[in-house]
Amino acid sequence: MGIETIINLSLLTLLALSAIVLMRLQNLLAVVLLSGIYSLLSAGLFVSLDAVDVAFTEAAVGAGLTTILLLGAIAIIGKEQTVSRHGKLLPLVVIAITASALIYGTLDMPIFGDPTAPIHAYVAPRYLFQSGEEIGIPNVVTSVLASYRGYDTLGEVAVVFTAAIGVLLLLGKPNK
Amino acid sequence: MSKKISLILRQTCNLIIPAVLLYALYVQFHGDYGPGGGFQAGVIFAAAVILYTLVHGREKAQRIFPASIIRIFVALGLLLYAAVGVITMVMGGNFLDYSVLLHAPQHAQHLGIFVIELGVGVTVAAVMIIIFYALDEYSD
Amino acid sequence: MLADYYNYWVVIILMMIGFYIVISDANLIKKIIGLTIFQTSVFILFISMGKVDGGTAPILVDTLTVYSNPLPHVLILTAIVVGVATTALGLAIIARIHRAYGSVDENVIHAQDEKQEKA
Incomplete structure (x- = not known):
């Protein structure tokens, strides 16, 4: 071990x-x-x-x-x-x-850490081995987050925005 | 939360807060090369502002970061993000396809990622600050 | 066998503890904490599935070739921030409930509701 x-x-x-x-x-x-x-x-x-x-x-x-x-x-x-x-x-x-x-x-x-698990088969190799050329930045997580899945992240930011609106509606006071 | 707290605690926080703000900016702009990015930077920035609010009281904090301006930033970050998408569409690409922004696709990707991470950071920081202000105001 | 599935089983234990807190505790704040435990267990499940034996963090370096899968990291990264935003929304609702009922205990709130219906 x-x-x-x-x-x-x-x-x-x-x-x-x-x-x-x-x-x-x-x-x-x-x-x-x-x-x-x-x-x-x-x-x-x-x-x-x-x-x-x-x-x-x-x-x-x-x-x-x-x-x-x-x-x-x-x-x-x-x-x-x-x-x-x-x-x-x-x-x-x-x-x-x-x-x-x-x-x-x-x-x-699949057992823990198995490199042949299906999750590693499709898009992951492309992200890991071509993002260096396609995007040109070392941090793959940032390339996927901001470029390959930019649309997804836009949605997440919109959710955070909506939560803030909800909290303001529930707790906020009218603007002076 | 406006009770006077001890001098040592206050001065220590005064020392820490600028470093935390600087670190937030580092995380924001270094996210391409190491761990980090807009989400983390926004939260760290908000943590610094929240620490300031806890130590110096809401009134003093709102003189520097007024709630009315933070509210505008909540929407501004999201709009910045969406605007990048619209600009790429106007320039003939797909929505959020940064490659058309500049002549070299790699530079264009850099620019696009930089701007949208900035948008994410601004929105997340503003949202966290505004939520804390709302909870704090409600507790009075 | 144990090391092969340990991550998944601990995830299930955490998930069930979170679930148990949500359905058995009457205090609304504790329910929210139960939800965050449940949420964290799902995060650990995703990240465990992305781990590759002998891999490193997915930040490209010339000297390394084996990296863990970056896709779950991206999904969970955004989920954490969305999670805190929804937690804040839940807390805001609890604050309003506390103003209306003077309590955040589900049993007390139910009792007040029933009293109101009878009146």
Whole structure:
């Protein structure tokens, strides 16, 4: 087992542990701060899975901004909130069924890190081996994001824009 | 959130904030060569402004980044992005096909990516700042 | 066997924990956090599928030839930013609910609604 595998496995285990603690915690402030740690752990995992751009975004957005926004929301509603639960049995049955169906599904998937998996067969080689000539910038993620899939990114920016409009409509005051 | 906070905390943040803003610009314009790009840069820029707001209070922050101007930037970034698409169409290419912008296709791609990443960065930064302002105002 | 599928199984565990929080917890803020856990698990699933053994980050260098698949990275990169925007929208709705009901607990809100219907 290489060092990369060990890092990968231990980060995944830590993620699962922090999620289990998150599930059991009742104090809202602690839940929010732990969810920031959870995001930072997943950013670390993304680095070990070669997704540096994603890790960068997750660290800035998940660990930074989301935590700040959640803290802002807690400042509005006050942290002395009762945390009650619905029944435990029905949700447990539902997730047990869903989980077993999903685990059955993973057995059909290509094993982790397999270079012959179908996902690597079609557009990925073109992006990796021709973007250097076609676009001329080293970061393939940026070429795909901004050029090959520019239309897609335009849509994503429009979604972010729409979310801002929604928040302003819900919370904003009329312009002075 | 306008309570006076300790001098040390305030001065440390004053030291950090310019560095964070500069780093946001680095991430924005270096996204072609290393990890980074408009999305990350926008979020980092917004984080600096949010830190300033947390430390110095909303009133002082809004003197530098007024909400009315940030609101305009929310739309401006998206419009910049879409405008690049329209310009490429006018110049005879497909929507967002940057190759027609300049004579050499590679230079044109560089230019197109640079401008649309700028648009993404502006919109994301403005959206995050405006959302934080809205939550902050609502909590009073 | 374990290392081959470990990523996928941890993803499923995280996904189910997020799902469990969403359906079993009555506090709306905690539901939002459950949703972000669910979301992160989907991100990890996509990024795991893009990983190639012995590959490196998809930034082109002359000395390397094996890179991980950049396509999932692009999809997830934008999804993260859209995710925070939608989380903010959810929080805004929760803030309005809190103003209308004085609580963010689903059970309390339901009880108030039922009382209003009877009156």
